[in-house]
Amino acid sequence: MRNLLLFLAKYGHFLLFLFFEIICFFLIVNFNSSQKDIWSHSLSLYTGNVKERISNANNYLKLQEVNDSLHLENSVLLQEIINYKVYNKDNQYQNFEQADSLPYRLIPSRICDKTLHLRNNYFTLCKGQNHGIKKGMGVISKNGIVGIIKSVSDNYSDVILILNTQSRISVSIKNKNYFGNLVWRNNTFNKLNLEAIPKYAEISIGDTIVTSGYSTSFPPDIQVGKISAFEASPGGGDYIIDVELFNNIETISHSFVIDLQSNQEIDTLYSSDIKDQQL
Amino acid sequence: MNIILRHFLRLLLIFLFQFLLLKQIDLSFQNFNYIHILVYPLFILLLPLNLSKYLYLVLAFIVGLIVDIFYHSPGVHAAALVLMAFVQPIILKVIEPREGYSKDSSPTMHKMGLSWLFIYTSLSLFIHHFVYFSIEAFSFIYFFEIILRTIFSFIVSLIVIMLSHFIFRPKI
Structure with a gap:
């Protein structure tokens, strides 16, 4: 308590000054239109900067997640392209449009x-x-x-x-x-x-x-x-x-990884071939 | 006459002068709009030297707010005047005469002499004007304009204040 009083005695003048200036600052910023504009503008500049930094940091932490989702997206697109090429080669574009399940899955x-x-x-x-x-x-x-x-x-x-x-x-x-x-x-x-x-x-x-x-x-x-x-x-x-x-x-x-949906039949064919050869 | 009443009447007179006369004067021609005469700091400058530092601040805040009410600029004049009142003790210490201040010193020509009064007034007034015009612009993008306004207004205000010292010759 004594220390507090000593502190007040020593810095009270300065604290009172700060107190008044802060009140003035609030009055200036809230009730003067041009000062208000300048204040809100510069405030948004600085907070914008801070917000940008925060979002950058967050993005960096999410990088793995973003990468994986992009990878998933790529796989869907690549799958479309591969299947499209297969159909297109046989001039069966119509079938590609109508197919329920595509032969290649990624x-x-x-x-x-x-x-x-x-x-x-x-x-x-x-x-x-x-x-x-x-x-x-x-x-x-x-x-x-x-x-x-x-x-x-x-x-x-x-x-x-x-x-x-x-x-x-x-x-x-x-x-x-x-x-x-x-x-x-x-x-x-x-x-x-x-x-x-x-x-x-x-x-x-x-x-x-x-x-x-x-x-x-x-x-x-x-x-x-x-x-x-x-x-x-x-x-x-x-x-x-x-x-x-x-x-x-x-x-x-x-x-x-490429998964050929209809490969079971071909696989059995191959393996039976090999069996025949072995016999 | 009671000293408080004396200062109160002095304040009234300064306010009347400031609001009824100086506020109405338009000293701008064409692009030259740098002169705004502000004499109300004179009230703070005339307060007795042995006054409490706290009272300086409180009075400056109140006077500043009253001026702000008349100038429709809440806080601007008050901020400048409070800052001037805050640096007042520092200025007094810097320009203290060799024999120090006597107990009943008041900052008048009669007590302290012309040169001391001139330095005292001009230092305080310059700080006040600079702070006031800075806060009015509120951005140092307009630094050049702030400096011009400060200098021209300061000179004219200083002349008016010194003239008032000569005319009224306050003793206390």
């Missing part, structure tokens, strides 16, 4: 983990059996193919990357109808080899490589990469072709 997924610089590279996706992922489905990103599902658990799944010595994907050269296999032999990042293109084929550097659609993993006409170099193999009947990927696999963080 399952968007984040990539949980990846290895990139080994001989056999894998991705781990953050979705699994519970989300409808099955073994053998193809995985693509927005710029091209990524790999094939190798094994699935309840909530995670492993992907064999195309940058894996075991990977083998059926592709074709766009608009030219030559088919070959895309493999990874030379172990250089983002460079693959295209095999089994016969020497009589007319190819040139820069030709686009797309998926053939002859497997149940990938729909036709998904871009893969372009031819960066080729030479005739000595003594063989094929070209040795280097393919540069469109996809920068190092930087992708989201991918789509």
Whole structure:
């Protein structure tokens, strides 16, 4: 109490001054039109600035959520495009408009983990059996193919990357109808080899490589990469072709798993074929 | 005459002069609109020097509000006058004569001399005018205009106040 009195005795004059000035300030700001305008204008400038900062911070915190929702949106659009292409190729656009269920369904997924610089590279996706992922489905990103599902658990799944010595994907050269296999032999990042293109084929550097659609993993006409170099193999009947990927696999963080709805029939056909061969 | 009554009558006279005469005078021609004569700080400037600092502030606030009522600008004159009353003790300390203030000192030509009175009045008045015109503009975007108004109005107001000292020759 004594301290309070001492404080008042020392600063009371200043406090009274502040008190009067604050009253004056309220009067000025509330009852003088021009001062009121200036005050509210500058107030809104500063609060606007603060509000913007707050919303920026909030947006940053929501980034993951926004990313995921955009990814989901992309998957819907990509699904439309893929299915449209399939129908369009067979001149069945009308059917595409009227179809109840489309053959290809995309399952968007984040990539949980990846290895990139080994001989056999894998991705781990953050979705699994519970989300409808099955073994053998193809995985693509927005710029091209990524790999094939190798094994699935309840909530995670492993992907064999195309940058894996075991990977083998059926592709074709766009608009030219030559088919070959895309493999990874030379172990250089983002460079693959295209095999089994016969020497009589007319190819040139820069030709686009797309998926053939002859497997149940990938729909036709998904871009893969372009031819960066080729030479005739000595003594063989094929070209040795280097393919540069469109996809920068190092930087992708989201991918789509392709689910072909009607693939059960084809799968049983394939497996019965294999059985026949084995017999 | 009772000292309180004397100051009250003085205040009335200053108000009459300010509101009936000075407020009606329009000293603008064409673009030159920088002279607004404000003499009411004279009341605060004439208060006895040994007056409580708190009373300075309270009186300045009340006088300022009355002026604001007549000028339709709530708070503007009061803010400037309260600030002037706040710095009054500091100014008094700065310009204190070597022998100090005597107990019954009042800031008049009779007691303190012309040069002291001139410095005292002009310092306080300049602060008042500058604060007043700043608050009136309420934004330092108009800094140049504020300075011009302050200087021209200050000069004219100072002349009027000094003249009133010569004419009325207040002793207390």
